[in-house]
Amino acid sequence: MEKKIECPHCSSKNCFESPLENSLNYLCMGCGLTSSSVLKIGSDIVARAEEKSPPLVVELKRLDNERKIVWFPSVISTNKGMLYPEGTVDKWVWTVSPVIKLDLEEKKQYPIPGRDGEFYETRIGIEASEHFAPDKFLNAMNQLGAVMAHKE
Numbered sequence: 429m430e431k432k433i434e435c436p437h438c439s440s441k442n443c444f445e446s447p448l449e450n451s452l453n454y455l456c457m458g459c460g461l462t463s464s465s466v467l468k469i470g471s472d473i474v475a476r477a478e479e480k481s482p483p484l485v486v487e488l489k490r491l492d493n494e495r496k497i498v499w500f501p502s503v504i505s506t507n508k509g510m511l512y513p514e515g516t517v518d519k520w521v522w523t524v525s526p527v528i529k530l531d532l533e534e535k536k537q538y539p540i541p542g543r544d545g546e547f548y549e550t551r552i553g554i555e556a557s558e559h560f561a562p563d564k565f566l567n568a569m570n571q572l573g574a575v576m577a578h579k580e
Contacts, residue, residue: 436492437461437499442566455502457575460513460522460565461490463499474498487517502565508573510552514559521559522568528553 433454435443440458447453452465467474469491478486481500490499504511509526527550530538535547560568569575 435459435461436494437490438563454499456499457566457569459563460502460568461499462502463492463495463497465495465497467498467500469493469496469498482512484513484515484517484520488513488520504569504572504574506572506574511568511572511574513562520562522562522565523557523559524568524571525557526553527551528556 430444430446432441433443433445434441435456435458438456438459438461440456442458443454443456445452445454454461454463456462467477477500478489481503485500485503488501491497492499501513502511503513507527509524511522511524513520514523515521529550530548534551535549538548538551540546540548558568558571560571566575
């Protein structure tokens, strides 16, 4: 059963702990950091995750010494777009880039590798991105359409 906890990083009361199979998953709607009980500090799983992650995601990671896990900034992809951190560790923002449907001519610019004559239907519209301050993760999630709008 999902429950709210206090975020160990930003102290938000809008942080969720959700059981999934044999792990606990975490997502803070305040700061946007996410983790799992399998992301143990110093583990091979964390090392592999860092190898596959953009440098900024790795630089923004935080340690949770109480749970002995690593938290990373969220990178979320939906059928409406993508949310990710962008910038430098000293000056970064949450970016929401929408999915853009390609017309017939545009599709020709986006062939699917290994599938002759087939083309992608959509692309991520980096040029149409919107940016949100690091403490406005919930606003970015709302823009992505991943949460319902709320009143504070």
